[in-house]
Amino acid sequence: MRRLHAALAVLLAGSMLSLPGSALAQERTVKITGFGAKSGVVRVFGINSEAALKAAAEEINSKGGVTLGDGSKAKFTVDFLDDRCNAEEGISVMRRIASTDAFVAVGPTCSNVAESLFGILQKKVGDASDSGLQFPIIADVAAKGGLAKISEWAFRNVPSEFEMYKSLIAWIRKEHPSLKTMYGGVEKDFAHSNATYGVMKSQAEGSGLQVLGTSEWLLNDTTFSTQVRDMKRANADIVAISAHPFTTCGVLKEMARQGVKPKLLIGLTSSSSIETLQGCAKQAEGIIIPTSFAPVTPEAKLAADQVAKFGGSADLHSAAAYEIMFILKDVIESQKIMAKPDTVQADRNKMRAGLAALKETKGLLGKVGRTADREAIKPYLYVHAKDGSWQVLHKPTL
């Protein structure tokens, strides 16, 4: 018994001694929680987003952190949760984040998760008859068109693929007037790929290109011989592939095997990434993709280096996550967010109002416009795969 008392006394003394030290060392922190797919076929997007959020947080912290509403300085910390690209899990993750002191969340990766998440949010701010969750979310990756319209609590920092492909097709028609026909390929079961193919096809038809047909496959497919055979039979001038890197590479390899050589190849925004080059650089040679990120400015180069330090790769999606941290910093400071446990709902309202009030933000490639329906108008350029890397092909005047 005496020994037990002695041990307790030592523990108590130790904890008493450590208290002043820890209180002195304690500084305010603001935790930003990101979420997205860190498992499954699209896990690389979650890994890159997490790395980008952490890289941006470190960059901000190294310059003194963020100034809170009471004038104190705080450092950002980043937590990232895996939703496995599953809507049910995404909702659960969202509710988990909303049950903490968090006043904003960044994510998700997949458009199908965003559809569900944005659906459980209150549709119109201040609508007392709508019991939806009142929590601001800003998406970095989910790119399917028009998602932020679902709720006034939903925001996105993703590029407008409609504008990008409209511009790209018009540029191709101008630069390559001899190309008259197009054949499409689409990863049919993935919301983003499917929706974007709709944009590609309608823009092509609208610009006078003749669309000879479409081959379809699924995200988890590994063989593409039938689809590519149809593509070969069509013998179109342009082949447009709306698919993520995994199946884009599968199709490109099958095209090489069957000797399908279109005069011009177009890819999906999400495929302008390192994964495509790692998977099929040789077969992807020449593919043209519009993107909202390339390391062409000093800020973009720095971001790419920082993201790499955290084990990720900078592409149009992770660059959006990187930019979001700076957007959040600005909104926290402009809206005087307190980040205290007793001001949580007020902070959420301020964050929403601050994000909604933005007309323009700073992006890695230049200024990013904000629309009334909470979407971004991002600068973009066209890149093409050349000698195993992505190189800028053209920078359209916006």
Add this chain to the structure above:
Amino acid sequence: MDFYLGLIQIIGVHTLLGLSAYCVLLTGQVSLAQAGFFAIGAYVAGMLTVLAQWPLIPALAVSAVVAGAVACAVGFPALRVKGLMLVVATVAFGEAVRLFFFNFTYQIQAGTLHLGPHGAEGFRQIRYFPEHGWSTLDVVLFIWIVVALVMAGLWWLDHSRVGAVLRAVGEDELAAQSVGINITAVKVSAMTVGGFIAGIGGGIFAHYTTHIEHAQFGVVLATFAIAYPILGGLSNVFGTLLAAVFIQGFLIEGLRFMGDWRNLLFGGLIVLAMNVRPRGLLDAGTTRALKRLFAAGKERSGA
């Protein structure tokens, strides 16, 4: 708190999915068609509340009846085969349903919005709960009233002559047939009841996720559906509930903090659970032991 209530919603809906497979498993059949019935329920209920502006309860009733009717129609040809062949046949049915919704588009214009199923892009804006001011707690209570009713119904069925007939067919078809039990009628009835329950579960699922698409109703969901009663045990309906809590509450949500390790542990812990409790978490022996424990407790409190 909202998080835990949301988790309780998920467990409730997955319990319904598991119970739909429980009915079929009682007759000794392994059906992977439950995800298909769940999908039918989800789309039918969603279309009725969003496009036809029906109240939720009639919409769920219709979705249950439609899913049950489809299960009945599928049951006749599918249950002519058994064992692995039935698994293949029901997987094929589930995939056929999924692919139907993959290609199914039926939209109406409502102001600036297009509402309704839109093929591969899914069906959004199924916002009955928030639009009618239901709080998360209201939704939890509603789901668990439905779960309690279904469990009570199945409990009663299990303890009636019908339950004895279902289990007799499950234990030994030949013996059951030799005492005059119509095997086909029993199996198809079980399939129909399973489809009915899956239809209700799917209908609720569509409303709490607010967006549904074909990919949610694939083989993985079908596997979960039969995993709940198998892991929980077939001795009574509570095994399925226990397994839904174990999988959704512990393996999926409880281990989320483990990051990438969660997925590895997920499979490993299920294998471990099946090895430690081969007849399910709540097998007949455990049920008897629990009953004795309760009886002893009652006697003590009475004394």
